[in-house]
Amino acid sequence: MKGYAWAIGATAACTAAGLAMRSRFDLVNIAMVYLLAVVIVALRHSRGPAILTSILSVAAFDFLFVPPRGTFTVDDVQYLLTFAIMLAVGLIISRLIDGLRNQATAQVKLELEAETERIRSALLASISHDLRTPLAVLCGASSSLAERGERLSPAERQALAKSVYDQSRDMSELLNKVLEMTRLETGAIVLKRDWDSVGEIAGAVLERLRERLADHRVVVELPHDLPLVRVDAVLIEQALANLLENAARHTPSGTLVRLRAALSGGELVVSVEDFGPGLPDGDVERVFAKFHRGMAEGAGGGVGLGLAICRAIVRLHGGRAWAEQLPGGGTAFRFSLPIEAQPEMPTEAVA
């Protein structure tokens, strides 16, 4: 649609230019101006608008400039050649451009496929690495219980069973992260948006991560009058959980983790601030990349998907996710959510 508007606009502009030029220039030069319009439209848009420009140009040129003016009749046969050339140029250029455009699209597609492939293999490598350790523990501990159980002391049995439990929980979480990332990347997620309060989501996250956060001092700062947001609560809970887990994982136990929310420029900004070692220079952006792991991360670290998932979820909601170094050390991980017109509220006559 835009292309056709361009076709009409360009022809009109050429006609105006042509009318201004008429007294001083040959008709051939005015034809050139129209030809320029045909070329420009062919370059910018697809074949249809280019052909339309050719036809409009020919018509305008004939009607306004070629004697006898004010009619579509042509006295001199040579102008028919001019018309034919304008049409031909329009067709040839638009065809050339279409070809190039198709090539470029194919190229982008190829590159995308290569990128997807690269991500897939990185994912596989990362997952198999992260699954191997817990699997080894599961295999060892459970076989020990199954085959040697009666020779172990109750305390030893208990410890082995406990590690089977812990490792399987970790594996389950890893699997959830991988599935979540895949679902987000393949666009398989349809947001189920409804009005929700960030305070309520925060409460649910803190409850869900109670054990994970037990070694940190968690402070919550939520203004009392925050507006409601229209979000997929399950996903936003996940995004926030990932930020909090991240803070718990990368900062020494006993340090402060601050969860805050505030209004800022028409958005609701949710922050998780930690007082750990901070990020190495340049990592402020890279931390959100897939499979990025913190420097000090050993076998106990995550897969490096948490922040990437957080960012993907927030973007789906039309928000942003970013990290900032805090003055005096520590890092803030923040995401924003757009605020919409608030829904109509229930009224109740207060007794």
Next chain:
Amino acid sequence: MTTILVVEDEPEIRRFLRSTLGTEGFRVVESPNARRGAIDAGTHRPDLAIVDLALPDYDGRELIRQIREWSPMPIVVLSARHQEASKIDAFEAGADDYITKPFGVGELLARVRVALRHAARSPAGQVLNLGKIRIELDKRRAGRDGAEIHLTPIEFRLLGALAKHLGMVVTHRQLLAEVWGPSHVGRTHYVRIYMKQLRDKLEEDPVRPRYLVTETGVGYRLLSDEA
């Protein structure tokens, strides 16, 4: 002896449910599919059913609907993550609670006990004890250490709707239908606003509620010192 029906197609999961529930003194009836589950529910008359949502022959939600046609027995659903929608359907079909796979035994037994206790409780004359707060739902009175806490009529109704399923999940739709009427079921923000008001009045730390618990994407759960 309390009988529990387990409808689950994975034999390994049935095995560990059987041994866990068995050591707790429950009699366990196992059904590998929904059709068998419907029959076993009729013949064994269990006190509680644990139903997997993804069954090989037909959907667990359909089985729940069938059981609900003739029995109020508590039904606890086993679901995978990312199944919030089917979870909500299960509640609409008549389920009382859910556990997300994978789950630990502690969580499972807690859910089962709450559901059984709920089934045994008589509904009349409800008194809720939330820490130092005592709420007499029938008399519409609430107080902390003898000092009255003012709750609006809607707040009482909301609390009452949750208390009917004490310890178990109530969906947003169920709450809206019960408190504001069936024409209001789409207005989730009503529940959000009133839940916040209730928490501000009843919870010691409203951000980290102990009694009015959020089940994200599904609804709420009221815990009290009884459940």
